[in-house]
Structure formats: C-alpha cells, structure tokens
Amino acid sequence: MLPLSDEDLLAAHVAGDREAFAELVRRHRDRLWAVAVRTLHDREEAADALQDALLKAYRSADGYRGEAAVTTWLHRIVVNSCLDRVRRRQARPTVPLPGESTEDEGRRRPEPASPVIDHDTHLVVRQALAQLPEEQRAALILVDVQGYPVAEVATILGVAEGTVKSRCSRGRARLATMLSDLRNGGNPPGHGDVSGISRAGLDQAGGRSA
Incomplete structure (x- = not known):
C-alpha cells in the first residue's frame, strides 16, 4: 500500500x-x-x-x-x-540588568569582527546573514541555503518572483560588503576579495556541503 x-x-x-x-x-x-x-x-x-x-x-x-x-x-x-x-x-528595547551598565555590557560582548580571527567562514557568514533586513534574510535562506526554487519561495513569502530575485540580489550585495569589511579588519567596503561569499559561503552557514 x-x-x-x-x-x-x-x-x-x-x-x-x-x-x-x-x-x-x-x-x-x-x-x-x-x-x-x-x-x-x-x-x-x-x-x-x-x-x-x-x-x-x-x-x-x-x-x-x-x-x-x-x-x-x-x-x-x-x-x-x-x-x-x-x-x-x-x-523590544534592551534593558540592562540591575547593577549593570551598558558600558559593562559592551565590554563583555565580542567585537563583531572577532570570528575572523580564526578564519571561521561559517561563523562570519552567519554573523553577516543575521544583520540583513528580515525580508532579504528570509529570501536568501530559502533560496541559497535551503535550495528552494524561486517560484516556490515567492509562494511561501506571498510575493512576486521578481521580488524574491530582487531581495536575494540585494541581500547578496549587502553580504559581500559586510564580509569584505569583516575580512579586512574594518576596512572600507570594496577592499579585498569577496568572491568566496556567494553560494558556497551560504552553504557553509547553512550546514550544507558546497
């Protein structure tokens, strides 16, 4: 049966x-x-x-x-x-715990570029992906990480296929800029090679083999 x-x-x-x-x-x-x-x-x-x-x-x-x-x-x-x-x-605003100043909180948090120190591409891409606007992040996760067709992602998100493509394109561009900055220790965008980000980098962030 x-x-x-x-x-x-x-x-x-x-x-x-x-x-x-x-x-x-x-x-x-x-x-x-x-x-x-x-x-x-x-x-x-x-x-x-x-x-x-x-x-x-x-x-x-x-x-x-x-x-x-x-x-x-x-x-x-x-x-x-x-x-x-x-x-x-x-x-939701972030409210410090009693007896804790925002300066203390800032000192405890790792610097944004800290994952680059051990060249962990997985962590770097995840960090950058988390900073994308929610619409771009959702589109990239579904298309580039999960591998869904654009047409299906459009149905999932309730938008046109062209909108999905546009969000993915803008998201990839933002990721490239952020990763360029992170990999070069805070240098202005546009410096360094960001060709490794695209699909392979997202696959690593999503736990898939490239």
Whole structure:
C-alpha cells in the first residue's frame, strides 16, 4: 500500500484522524526546523517559533485550499512565525540588568569582527546573514541555503518572483560588503576579495556541503 500524500494526510486530519497531522510533521519537521533556526539564529527561539507555527497549522488546516503544495503552505506559516519574532525582538528595547551598565555590557560582548580571527567562514557568514533586513534574510535562506526554487519561495513569502530575485540580489550585495569589511579588519567596503561569499559561503552557514 502506497503511503498517503501530504494532501491526503491533511485532509484526513481535517476529517478527524488523530495520527495524520503527526505523520505530516514527521515528514517535514527537519526542513521546517532548519528554516526556523537559520532565520532566528537562536535554537530556543526557533523551537518556540516552530511550535507556534505547527499549532497554527494544526488549527487552521481546514483553511487549506490546495492552491500550493502542503509543504509550501507549512513553510509559509513557519517563516511568518519566525519573522513575527524577529519584528518583536527588534521592537523590544534592551534593558540592562540591575547593577549593570551598558558600558559593562559592551565590554563583555565580542567585537563583531572577532570570528575572523580564526578564519571561521561559517561563523562570519552567519554573523553577516543575521544583520540583513528580515525580508532579504528570509529570501536568501530559502533560496541559497535551503535550495528552494524561486517560484516556490515567492509562494511561501506571498510575493512576486521578481521580488524574491530582487531581495536575494540585494541581500547578496549587502553580504559581500559586510564580509569584505569583516575580512579586512574594518576596512572600507570594496577592499579585498569577496568572491568566496556567494553560494558556497551560504552553504557553509547553512550546514550544507558546497
């Protein structure tokens, strides 16, 4: 007997099958987790975002209309959950702990260029990727790290294909500038070779072999 398709599993879940949604999650959890953790760069936040997203998918499954693949629908919910957390984090002011000054906090934090000291490309690219605007980061993670087609990413993000391409292009350009600056110890952008960043660097940051 052939295994049920994703669409059949989701339909079975809506019809009351208590095991169907769990099987759907088992099939796709690894990729959904990878997107969450690479978008948020924090495993605890990623776990919370993924849990929120799966709960939303569980509850809203009857709203799935088959306009995109089930995996695309799931990814859209996960990405939106992650971006909501990014926005909330950016809107929250940082408040020092009692007895702690902002100067003390700054001294404890590593300098932005510190990963370059041991030439760890993985850390350098992740650091730069985390500084991108959220829309560019999401597009690059889905296209360059996860390897999804532009058309599918457009559906996940709810934008036109041209918008995905534009965000990726701008994101890669910003990454090249930031990595050039980091690799040259803070020299102005435009100095040094940044050809290593592009796809290979992002693959390393995403844990994939180049």
